[in-house]
Amino acid sequence: MLTIASTASLRVYVSEWENGRRPISERYAKILRVLLGVTNDELQGTHSAPAPMTEADGYDELVRRIDASRSVSLTMVKTFMEQTELLRTFDRQMGAASLVDQMTGHLSKLEDALTFAVLPETRRPVALALAGAATLAAWQALDVGAVERAWRHYELGKRAAKEADEPMYLAHATAEQAYVLCDAGRPAIAVELVRDAQRAGGRLVSPRLQAWLYAAEAEICARAGLPDDCRRALDNAVRHLPDGEEARDPDMLSIFLNHGHLSRWRGNALALLGEEEAVDSLYSALDSVDPTFIRATAGLRCDLAQAHLARGEYDQAHDHLRQARLLANRTGSVRQRRRIEQLTQRL
Structure with missing residues (x-):
C-alpha cells in the first residue's frame, strides 16, 4: 500500500510543484504520470539528454551499440510488434493514461534499435515496428490531451513508415495526424491532410484500409462543414469495405472496420x-x-x-x-x- 501525505499537505505540495518551489519526488511522479497520462519529461518540464558516451572518444560505445543492433533478428522484431499489440489491447480496454510509462519505454527501445542499425535488411523491419508503435503512441497522446507529443509521434511514425517503404503505414499515420488538426480547430487543413494520406497510400493499400481512409475523410469533412464531400466519402467507404463480419485488417493490424x-x-x-x-x-x-x-x-x-x-x-x-x-x-x-x-x- 502506498502512503501519501494528508489532504492539507497535498494542497501545499501541489501549489509548490506548480510554482517550482518543490521538486516532484519519484514517488509522487509515478502517481501523477498515471493520473495525468503524461511522460516524466512533460511532468517535470524537462527534456532528457542523450546518454553520454562512456569512452573519451566515444567510438567504443558507438561500436558496441552498432554491434548489438546487428543481433536484432526477425524474432526480436516480432517481439516488438507483439508488445505493441499488447499495449493496443490494454489501451482499448483500460485507456491510454495508465500506459504512458510502458509506451515511452517501448518507443525508446525501438528508436534505439533503429538508430544504431546499419544495413537496410536490419533497419526496415525495425522501422516497420516503430511506425506501428509510434502511431499507436500518438493516438494515445491525443486521447490524454498531450497534443504536441501526439504530433511528434505521428511525425516519427511517418518517417519510420517511409524508411520501411510501407505506404499503408504512412497513409494510416498521416490520416490519424489529421485529427490533431481537427482538434486544434483547423478542419480545413485536416481535410487536405487526410486526402494526402489517400494519395500516399495510392493503389497499394488494402480494401479495408482504403475504406477506413474514406470514413476518416467523411468525419473530417463533416467537422469542416462540407456535407456533400462527407456523403461522397461515406459512399466510397461502403464501396471499398469488404463484406462479412471480420473487422481486423490482416495487412494492417491497427485497423478495425x-x-x-x-x-x-x-x-x-x-x-x-x-x-x-x-x-x-x-x-x-x-x-x-x-x-x-x-x-x-x-x-x-x-x-x-x-x-x-x-x-x-x-x-x-x-x-x-x-x-x-x-x-x-x-x-x-x-x-x-x-x-x-x-x-x-x-x-
Whole structure:
C-alpha cells in the first residue's frame, strides 16, 4: 500500500510543484504520470539528454551499440510488434493514461534499435515496428490531451513508415495526424491532410484500409462543414469495405472496420452535420459494438447525444452523456471529457 501525505499537505505540495518551489519526488511522479497520462519529461518540464558516451572518444560505445543492433533478428522484431499489440489491447480496454510509462519505454527501445542499425535488411523491419508503435503512441497522446507529443509521434511514425517503404503505414499515420488538426480547430487543413494520406497510400493499400481512409475523410469533412464531400466519402467507404463480419485488417493490424463500425462512423458524421437520420445508424452500431472497446463505446454515446441534441431530444441526450462520462472516466480520456463538456453545455 502506498502512503501519501494528508489532504492539507497535498494542497501545499501541489501549489509548490506548480510554482517550482518543490521538486516532484519519484514517488509522487509515478502517481501523477498515471493520473495525468503524461511522460516524466512533460511532468517535470524537462527534456532528457542523450546518454553520454562512456569512452573519451566515444567510438567504443558507438561500436558496441552498432554491434548489438546487428543481433536484432526477425524474432526480436516480432517481439516488438507483439508488445505493441499488447499495449493496443490494454489501451482499448483500460485507456491510454495508465500506459504512458510502458509506451515511452517501448518507443525508446525501438528508436534505439533503429538508430544504431546499419544495413537496410536490419533497419526496415525495425522501422516497420516503430511506425506501428509510434502511431499507436500518438493516438494515445491525443486521447490524454498531450497534443504536441501526439504530433511528434505521428511525425516519427511517418518517417519510420517511409524508411520501411510501407505506404499503408504512412497513409494510416498521416490520416490519424489529421485529427490533431481537427482538434486544434483547423478542419480545413485536416481535410487536405487526410486526402494526402489517400494519395500516399495510392493503389497499394488494402480494401479495408482504403475504406477506413474514406470514413476518416467523411468525419473530417463533416467537422469542416462540407456535407456533400462527407456523403461522397461515406459512399466510397461502403464501396471499398469488404463484406462479412471480420473487422481486423490482416495487412494492417491497427485497423478495425466492418459494416457495424462503419455504421457508427456514418452516424457520427451525420450527427456532426445535424442530420436526423444519424440516430438510426448510431443505435444500429450500439447493438453490435464490441464491449471491450471502452473508448469507442464512450465515443458512440457522445455521438448519440449529439444526434439527439440535433433533434431537440434532451432527455435522451442527457442519458447518453451520463453513460459516456462514466466510460471516459474509466479510460481517463481527456479528449472525450472535453467533448462531453462541450455537449453538456448545449443541454
